[in-house]
Amino acid sequence: MIGNLNHVAIVVPDLEAGTAIYRDTLGAKVSAPADIPEHGVTTVFVELPNTKIELLHPLGENSPVAKFLEKNPNGGVHHVCYEVEDIQAAAQKMVAQGARVLGSVKIGAHNKPVLFLHPKDFCGTLVELEQA
Ligand code: CO
Secondary structure (H helix, E strand, O other): OOOOEEEEEEEOOOHHHHHHHHHHHOOOEEOOOEEEHHHOEEEEEEEOOOOEEEEEEEOOOOOOOHHHHHHOOOOEEEEEEEEEOOHHHHHHHHHHOOOOEEEEEEEOOOOOEEEEEOHHHOOOOEEEEEEO
């Protein structure tokens, strides 16, 4: 069912420092930082030939990544995002298989429908499905 790896999201304690690591140390193409208030994050996209890395930093008081940073002060991998053709069909399949779906289908950071799956059902990794 899942297709391409759309992105890996990494929470960073310092967005400028994280951007510099990807741009200067690793030599990748990086975007300017973008605030996404409705998701409580500031993001920098790292463009790789076959996928993306999203650097995430908390924005505002109720940021969903603030707690993650408290537990992981050096930052770390937050989630992986796989593409699916039909998000509603994917959601139904996950529920039918007994996997825990977090909330409902929402519009994600790329203005496409996304769904998050519980890490306890997916090898300890938060999984995002995005309708490609
Ligand atoms: Co994501």
